Amino acid sequence: MATAWSEKMLQLLRKMNNFHSPGSSRARCLRFEVADQQVGWILPQMASILKNFPDVFDPPHNGGISLSLSLDSHAKRSEVFDGVLQTLRRNDTLTCLKGWRDERYDIMARYCDTPLMSMERSATCLFGVRRYGVHINGYRRCDDGQLRMWLARRSATKETYPGLLDNLAAGGLAAGMSIGDTAVKECWEEACIPAAIAGMARPVSTVSYTYEDEEGVFPESQFVFDLELPADFQPSVGDGEVQEFYFLPMDEVKELLVSDDFKPNCALVVLDFLIRHSCIDPDTEPYYQEFVTGLHQTL
Amino acid sequence: MATAWSEKMLQLLRKMNNFHSPGSSRARCLRFEVADQQVGWILPQMASILKNFPDVFDPPHNGGISLSLSLDSHAKRSEVFDGVLQTLRRNDTLTCLKGWRDERYDIMARYCDTPLMSMERSATCLFGVRRYGVHINGYRRCDDGQLRMWLARRSATKETYPGLLDNLAAGGLAAGMSIGDTAVKECWEEACIPAAIAGMARPVSTVSYTYEDEEGVFPESQFVFDLELPADFQPSVGDGEVQEFYFLPMDEVKELLVSDDFKPNCALVVLDFLIRHSCIDPDTEPYYQEFVTGLHQTL
Incomplete structure (x- = not known):
């Protein structure tokens, strides 16, 4: 049986892919x-x-x-x-x-x-052109064996999605800069993570979706990195795009995903993390397959 | 620049998704x-x-x-x-x-x-109905830090794809058995992996594609598990569906994927592994995004 969490997550995935829906x-x-x-x-x-x-x-x-x-x-x-x-x-x-x-x-x-x-x-x-970005999942497996994730809360003065929860760091791919360098740059600018640590971020996935609203069509693809932060390191507020960082158990992160407190595309990046890190069980999550395909849509 | 490997891999993905191609x-x-x-x-x-x-x-x-x-x-x-x-x-x-x-x-x-x-x-x-299966990637990070993968060679007498390379274990989902139990069962039957070890397999992904040939339409979804085998354990031939197991460095596995020696859908499961385990770099693999989306197609 699908839980309320599953239904809400599926709803979010559909919303972020509403350009693919019948009637779009x-x-x-x-x-x-x-x-x-x-x-x-x-x-x-x-x-x-x-x-x-x-x-x-x-x-x-x-x-x-x-x-x-x-x-x-x-x-x-x-x-x-x-x-x-x-x-x-x-x-x-x-x-x-x-x-x-x-x-x-x-x-x-x-x-x-x-x-x-x-x-x-x-x-x-x-013009409905695809935009590319980089998102970095910050996490650590703690001594008790439990996986925890770093989340950022966006500054209240950000133009888009002010005050909402976000991944450890993220940013658009600008012309002329590599994907890996963009990840390192965003880690430094947004979370004061030095290149020696940010360079350990590993590319693991892309998350692609297309939504439309009254302003236009938004096909987006995010290159996803996982970065296991050392136990003795904490990210800190950098360029002011973030107001605070949290280090939360995955159960708590999972609940936050379906709250209205999360920037929607960042929630999808975390859902991809949950699947890759076996935090979701295909035998108890009826929408498992729809979650995976919904995270990787093309036009 | 796309390498010969990239082009061959993209070609395989397109072949396995030829029902989605123009002209299908x-x-x-x-x-x-x-x-x-x-x-x-x-x-x-x-x-x-x-x-x-x-x-x-x-x-x-x-x-x-x-x-x-x-x-x-x-x-x-x-x-x-x-x-x-x-x-x-x-x-x-x-x-x-x-x-x-x-x-x-x-x-x-x-x-x-x-x-x-x-x-x-x-x-x-x-009737072009979707078939579901379970595939298990067997691997180990060796003491030298290098990732290696277990591959099976299918028996020469198998009805389908005889003699080709396959994942550590795989099988169709039969009515009434859970996904996790199917993974454990296939590990035992095909590779003599006891439940105590096979039970450590972690669900990490699905791989979905649709191809057609002269016989019909084949939409398929594979539930993917990663199983890190202990250093002192080796899989061995079980029910006779496999003739031999190999333990190979990822570079070698990568080359084999685009040889004609690999069962095609198993090659896709390994491609998904390569991406999740950062064996492919989005800055040097031009088809990175197409690989990811091609592995997760819906109808």
Whole structure:
């Protein structure tokens, strides 16, 4: 029998993958294509707006909208695209652009490909392009044999999800920095973990999901690291993105996951940890298989 | 840059998920429904054959074929269905039924649901119903710090994949036995691992994929266990399904995965192990994310 915890966790997974649900806007979305490759999804209302930029976007064709092929380099695409975004930002109709970050994301069909262009981070949901990040699970098996996990509480002044629980450290992958280096950098900036310790973080998984809300489509993939912290080390508040760290038994962490106190995608990263570390038993958790597949969705 | 190994591994993942590929028969398949729930997929050629059993299967409707709702219990459905299969078996037109096993699989929409009926194992691909199994990775971190893995070589007389490399132990989930008990049973039967040791196997993942071939559609989900074997213990040949065991460094295992010497779904289980145990680095493996998502596909 599914427990209340299982039902709530399944609900969270479905919410974080609501773009895959029957009745989502997926069927009405247009493929966003750059250099003949799909890099994202465009909602119908956004497609109408893009008609105002006929030099930049070709008219919808075969269920897709293509960035004009005359823009034939990373530099040209990025520059012209930024011009469009600046116009939209001035028009002040798109909520997500109010969160303009001046932080550029690389755009490519697949993570391993050469970037086709870059795009302001706050605009990525308008074009449904995949965003990549790094999350680090901090944990330790204590002398009593019990597994405990480090959690961070986000600063009350963070723009997104203020005050919610988070993984030990996490951050977006910025252009030009490796996945491993990003993990080490985030550990230092957010939790004052020196590179000598953070470098022991081991890559173990990715967590991928796609959700949509009134602002757009959010396909995201997080590269997941496990970092067993030494018994004599404690993370501490770094750049002010975190207000406090906790070191909790897994049972307590598990309960917190389904509270409204957890940043949703961080809860998924912890669920992946719980499965990999055998904290969930397939014989007693009826949604075991759905948890695993729900953590690794593609478009 | 993707290495030859990466390309071969990606190719294997795609082959094992070819039902999801563009151009697969998925678009032409009909949903197989029991008690108003989809439990599988029926290929068009099979749909024609089922027309000969109008008392058992309703005519195709809205892209689905339903088992007659007048069959309103597990017992009735299983019995009548078995009658159909026996007829088809006598007609001798369906290759897969030549491998009749007298082994019943439970059929349900999801693993955690109450079974709706049972079906002869060799017929499951005709109805594209998901099959569940258990695979156990045997390994040990040696004194030199190096990770090594136990592999089995299947007996030359096995009906399927004779002589190929396999995980330490594996087997299908039979009706009425728990996942954990199945793992322990298979460890004993195939590798003479006593319950005291096999019971230390830890559930860590599922590996799910769907392939099709000329015989039918094969959605499969394997519950994956990791078992660190003690240094003074060696598995040995049990019921004759295995001819030999090897204890190999991970680099060697990795190379074997992409040789034609490995049973394909077992290679996927090892790929999942390689990722969870940080034997693959996301900064040097361009298909890292595709490997992870390819190992956890749903329909």
